[in-house]
Amino acid sequence: MNNLAHDHNNRRMELVLAAASLFRDLGYERTTVRDLGNAVGLQSGSLFYHFRSKEEILVAVMALGITRTTEQLEAALSCADNPRDKLAALFRVHLNSLLGENQAALEVMLYEWRSVSAAARPGLVVLRDRYEALWQTVLDEAAAAGLVGSDTRLLRRTLLGSLHWTVQWFHPEGEMDVDRLADRMLALLLREEPSSTC
Amino acid sequence: MNNLAHDHNNRRMELVLAAASLFRDLGYERTTVRDLGNAVGLQSGSLFYHFRSKEEILVAVMALGITRTTEQLEAALSCADNPRDKLAALFRVHLNSLLGENQAALEVMLYEWRSVSAAARPGLVVLRDRYEALWQTVLDEAAAAGLVGSDTRLLRRTLLGSLHWTVQWFHPEGEMDVDRLADRMLALLLREEPSSTC
DNA sequence: GTCTATATCAAGATAGAC
DNA sequence: GTCTATCTTGATATAGAC
Numbered sequence A, B: 001m002n003n004l005a006h007d008h009n010n011r012r013m014e015l016v017l018a019a020a021s022l023f024r025d026l027g028y029e030r031t032t033v034r035d036l037g038n039a040v041g042l043q044s045g046s047l048f049y050h051f052r053s054k055e056e057i058l059v060a061v062m063a064l065g066i067t068r069t070t071e072q073l074e075a076a077l078s079c080a081d082n083p084r085d086k087l088a089a090l091f092r093v094h095l096n097s098l099l100g101e102n103q104a105a106l107e108v109m110l111y112e113w114r115s116v117s118a119a120a121r122p123g124l125v126v127l128r129d130r131y132e133a134l135w136q137t138v139l140d141e142a143a144a145a146g147l148v149g150s151d152t153r154l155l156r157r158t159l160l161g162s163l164h165w166t167v168q169w170f171h172p173e174g175e176m177d178v179d180r181l182a183d184r185m186l187a188l189l190l191r192e193e194p195s196s197t198c
Numbered sequence C: 001g002t003c004t005a006t007a008t009c010a011a012g013a014t015a016g017a018c
Numbered sequence D: 001g002t003c004t005a006t007c008t009t010g011a012t013a014t015a016g017a018c
Helices: A010-026 A033-040 A044-050 A054-078 A083-099 A104-111 A121-144 A152-168 A178-190 B010-026 B033-040 B044-050 B054-079 B083-099 B104-111 B121-144 B152-168 B178-190
Strands: none
Touching (some): A010 A044, A010 A054, A054 A083, A083 A104, A083 A121, A152 B178, A178 B152, B010 B104, B033 B054, B054 B121, B083 B104, B083 B152, B083 B178, B152 B178
């Protein structure tokens, strides 16, 4: 059983979700085990029955963020049957995972790498590479269809950077919702005027 | 005199530069005042003759990163006389400031916001906004010239996100140098095949 | 301006009762 | 499985000599 991603223990999952929010809001280093305990109604010492260390919680948060997003992207791609719709799925799934309600885990995955020990990194890199491989496939198909240029590896990194950065400025309570943002960013890529709502 | 950005004290500047590298490599929270002292050959206590707190060092690093980059962009733009060259200057200056030799300060500015106290943020926001205003002006001119689409505010955020993210994957020792990267990223935007070297 | 020495505090983690 | 209590460490910052 894949301990990184799947976890059928309710208490553990509850803790991981609470940790995701705290790590996102305060940063991993500034979040204390006492904060984590408070968030789920436990004393700080009790956390260590469920996790060996604070870092193990971080790794669990990150793994959850990236595997969930990957699963959602796979599901969305299987419903799309042309390159244009697949491109749209990339943007929508990624932004909803990053900016949607209670979706802190992916953001932690993106911005807390420095706190992950060398020992824990390879497992997370595998998960991240799997996600990015989906992106690469879709972009290559789009390039073959003439929708985007042929420099798809750089394009992948460029687009993912653009999307990742949205957490720094986008506020869901604003005038624009997440799906609308996805449409507008896709329109920038394709040089279309953004469509009304599809 | 603007204490945030300009500093005519040599010792202070030496410290800020060393701190920039450490904060980038280890992260602000994981860098200790002992690390900072070691880097410049001082005992940790001696730092507090030059700075009131560790956070004051962080703010100085960030202010240096963004003001230097702004100055370099202003200089580059004043040498460019058409929208296309001004666009190219945006990319080149930003990437060289972010990825060039001993250019850690801007990266710290981008990735350590969470460690800046509410009291210190407004001063930095002013500096950042000044930089982004330069970007906005250039993009608006480019849109007027038909080089890019008209959604320039979103485009600005999208492009800056792409550039900021390069620190996560670009390695200057690789086959591609920073100016070449800038050209290729500009080519993506303009949908050109990247030119050889200009 | 830099040193030595240390005050002060909070962090992650553990032990053993329940 | 969770609690209370605490161990141990390492952090920022200060005081006062030089």
